[in-house]
Amino acid sequence: MRPVWKWVLGIISALLIILLCVVWYYSRNWKPIVEIKLKEVVHNSTDGLYALHFDDMDLNIALGNVTLYNAELRPDSAVYQKMIATKDAPNNRYHIKLKKLKVRRFNLMDALTNKKLDIKSITFEDTQIHLMNEYHAFNDTVRTTPKKSLYESVKDLFTSVNVTDIIVDNVKFKYSKYADGKETGIDLDKATIKVHDVLLDETSHQDSSRLFYTKMVDVFIPGFEYDLPDGYYKAKFKSLRINTRDQNVLMTDVVYEPRMSKSSFYKQKKQNVTMAILKFDTLRAEHLDFRQLIDNKNTIASVVQLKNGTVDLFADKRYPKYPINKIGYSPHQKLLRMKSLLRLDTVLVDDVTVTYHEMSGKYFREGSISFNHVNGNILNVTNDSVYLKKNKYMRADLAAKVMNAGLLHAKLGFDMLSDNGTHTYSGTLGAMQAPAFNRILRPLLNVEIASGNIKKVAFNMQGTDHRNWGDFRFDYDDLKINLLNKKNEDGEQSSKKVVSFLVNELLINDSNPDKKGVYTVAKVNYRRVPEHTFFKTMWQSLLDGIKQCAGISKEREAKLMGVAETGKNIVEKGKDIVEGAKEVGKKAGNFIKGIFKKKEDDSDSTPQIDDKKKDTPKKDSDE
Known part of the structure; x- marks a missing residue:
């Protein structure tokens, strides 16, 4: 019996070694494919307005983990100007920088075979978000062609995308409003954002229980x-x-x-x-x-x-x-x-x-x-x-x-x-x-x-x-x-x-x-x-x-x-x-x-005895 168990253990060990080698091989060889595909999805889904950049990517297919280092989602100002000319430009643009983007527990095989991407969690570390607002009157008018939804932007790649949790800790947020050649803004430090149950599919945008495809967004600003x-x-x-x-x-x-x-x-x-x-x-x-x-x-x-x-x-x-x-x-x-x-x-x-x-x-x-x-x-x-x-x-x-x-x-x-x-x-x-x-x-x-x-x-x-x-x-x-x-x-x-x-x-x-x-x-x-x-x-x-x-x-x-x-x-x-x-x-x-009997120039709520000054008209007043 002992030789049989030796053969069984040997076979299992061999299979594990082969599996690890396969995972290692595909992790190394699929890495450039995934990198290219990620950047392509971002570019196509935003009509070229945004480009994704990062220094390095750590991909582990077996565990279903991906980590991007020094990632940046950068808007293209030249593309934005063209969108203004064609009256397709949104009022808001985003410039996002983060030290790490961690994607955990996704099923690559399911994504490849069924076009369904399920992710356990996405974590943003040391994040900086710059929201730029520039009002365009054409966004208030009725469009002849409806805007492309987020799902329509990714449906050629995935039929559904589901993320259980998204966590953004200690985010630095900057809001800039551009109007009449002037810039005004708001700065926030150390905000925390938690998003739960994100679902992107053919019907989720019609789900009244969801806001922007999510079941919950929790924001805390200290x-x-x-x-x-x-x-x-x-x-x-x-x-x-x-x-x-x-x-x-x-x-x-x-x-x-x-x-x-x-x-x-x-x-x-x-x-x-x-x-x-x-x-x-x-x-x-x-x-x-x-x-x-x-x-x-x-x-x-x-x-x-x-x-x-x-x-x-x-x-x-x-x-x-x-x-x-x-x-x-x-x-x-x-x-x-x-x-x-x-x-x-x-x-x-x-x-x-x-x-x-x-x-x-x-x-x-x-x-x-x-x-x-x-x-x-x-x-x-x-x-x-x-x-x-x-x-x-x-x-x-x-x-x-x-x-x-x-x-x-x-x-x-x-x-x-x-x-x-x-x-x-x-x-x-x-x-x-x-x-x-x-x-x-x-x-x-x-x-x-x-x-x-x-x-x-x-x-x-x-x-x-x-x-x-x-x-x-x-x-x-x-x-x-x-x-x-x-x-x-x-x-x-x-x-x-x-x-x-x-x-x-x-x-x-x-x-x-x-x-x-x-x-x-x-x-x-x-x-x-x-x-x-x-x-x-x-x-x-x-x-x-x-x-x-x-x-x-x-x-x-x-x-x-x-x-x-x-x-x-x-x-x-x-x-x-x-x-x-x-x-x-x-x-x-x-x-x-x-x-x-209050005089004409008395205050709005207090009686006066003898203030004899006469008011003179002027355009400014206060309730």
């Missing part, structure tokens, strides 16, 4: 900062995760802010425009349609979430404001004017604080008003005419703490198909102390609320491009106002007692219901100033309701002006009293007109 082309702002984030299978996008530590300091921003702008700083811990999109986004630049998602963030808006009234007609440019009307389609079923606002800051042009101090911990949702955010025919209303339901004190709950509705900007807004403000508003009144108006208990505010309003109307209720008591003197050398500030007394006794009802038990419900009918923004008009309408509930009428304004002038004549003999009385007519009248 950090990014980009200077916007406007020269004023930059955007950055800590991390970005994109997953096409889950249809999710997740960004963390997202920031949109000026590239310079606030003072430099306004010195360069030379006008009172809104400066914005936006910061969010999390910005997330769910069920984002990547196919629509890539193919048609349409943004369609079921949910977008803004979580744990701040929105700071700044105005500086030391600089002139150049108003323009804002009729027809409310937020929902701007949404309809967007060139690209936007459809978001729900926008979730989760713990976001919105603060408006304004630098006074008279007192050179900054005041602010805040809406803390905003939570809620905005529904049906879209300019899709098909969807708007089914539901024409965009609605918002939001809650916040005003000055981090009183709870504000507001609901807004926008008729997206209305020709005149029809909208509604209603809400309630819970109990809070009125002096909380001194954070904005003292710096901007030199006025303070000495006392006041706000019990409840409720409003139910309707509006169009030209008018706002509705009911306004304001329940309060113990309301007292102090008009302030300028600060002395020690930084202390006292009140103007005479004028403050006149305002409190003759102008303002200190409670609603008043001392006689009469309860006032305001009937607002406010006509919009064309140069005012949507939100400023909303504020002015609510302010009209506050005035009515506080008992302020034009007759009371005139009465106070007369009493103030009489007081001035009586106290002329005393120098200090004279100076105080002079302020009565000016300050009290301006106070009435300012705090309860």
Whole structure:
């Protein structure tokens, strides 16, 4: 028996040696054939636009492994210019360099006999990708002949190509956009890309579960900062995760802010425009349609979430404001004017604080008003005419703490198909102390609320491009106002007692219901100033309701002006009293007109007392 086993072992050993020799022989002799074929496939499938180059190739037929060293996919600029002339050039070109390209576990015999190429994995090492974008108008027109698909480019060689996994680690990505002879770009370092289940066959391009022939593309970018082309702002984030299978996008530590300091921003702008700083811990999109986004630049998602963030808006009234007609440019009307389609079923606002800051042009101090911990949702955010025919209303339901004190709950509705900007807004403000508003009144108006208990505010309003109307209720008591003197050398500030007394006794009802038990419900009918923004008009309408509930009428304004002038004549003999009385007519009248009736050049959301500068028209403006 022993000789038999010796013969068996000898035969097996011989066969293995022969097999290894065959593999070695074919690996060596097929290597130039494979090299030529690879370059030929790349050239033919891209109509000569790209050429594949590499220093060396390691081919192991037995294991089904191929490794390319120092590989490069290089676009041919001469061919690209010819394609532009024939209107066949794509908008995007790629220049790819990599240290190693590893192809693992492919079946060469199956590829040769059945024309089916199955690959376990492809790995890119030390990759550099340069994407060059150059817009061509002819790509927006309808082509007389359809573009050749990727499958049509390789079908003469393979009937199907399947790759289980593609991994690109630590890729350096550069994006260059060429327009009007200028180049702008974005650079990313250390991005990671994973692609799963790539299938290229006769039907895969019609598979709705695949994006660009893949079941999943997962992209992770650890950090990014980009200077916007406007020269004023930059955007950055800590991390970005994109997953096409889950249809999710997740960004963390997202920031949109000026590239310079606030003072430099306004010195360069030379006008009172809104400066914005936006910061969010999390910005997330769910069920984002990547196919629509890539193919048609349409943004369609079921949910977008803004979580744990701040929105700071700044105005500086030391600089002139150049108003323009804002009729027809409310937020929902701007949404309809967007060139690209936007459809978001729900926008979730989760713990976001919105603060408006304004630098006074008279007192050179900054005041602010805040809406803390905003939570809620905005529904049906879209300019899709098909969807708007089914539901024409965009609605918002939001809650916040005003000055981090009183709870504000507001609901807004926008008729997206209305020709005149029809909208509604209603809400309630819970109990809070009125002096909380001194954070904005003292710096901007030199006025303070000495006392006041706000019990409840409720409003139910309707509006169009030209008018706002509705009911306004304001329940309060113990309301007292102090008009302030300028600060002395020690930084202390006292009140103007005479004028403050006149305002409190003759102008303002200190409670609603008043001392006689009469309860006032305001009937607002406010006509919009064309140069005012949507939100400023909303504020002015609510302010009209506050005035009515506080008992302020034009007759009371005139009465106070007369009493103030009489007081001035009586106290002329005393120098200090004279100076105080002079302020009565000016300050009290301006106070009435300012705090309860904003002037044309006031900020979009903050009342002013007496900024007498007249706006002059100019083409630039800011919402």
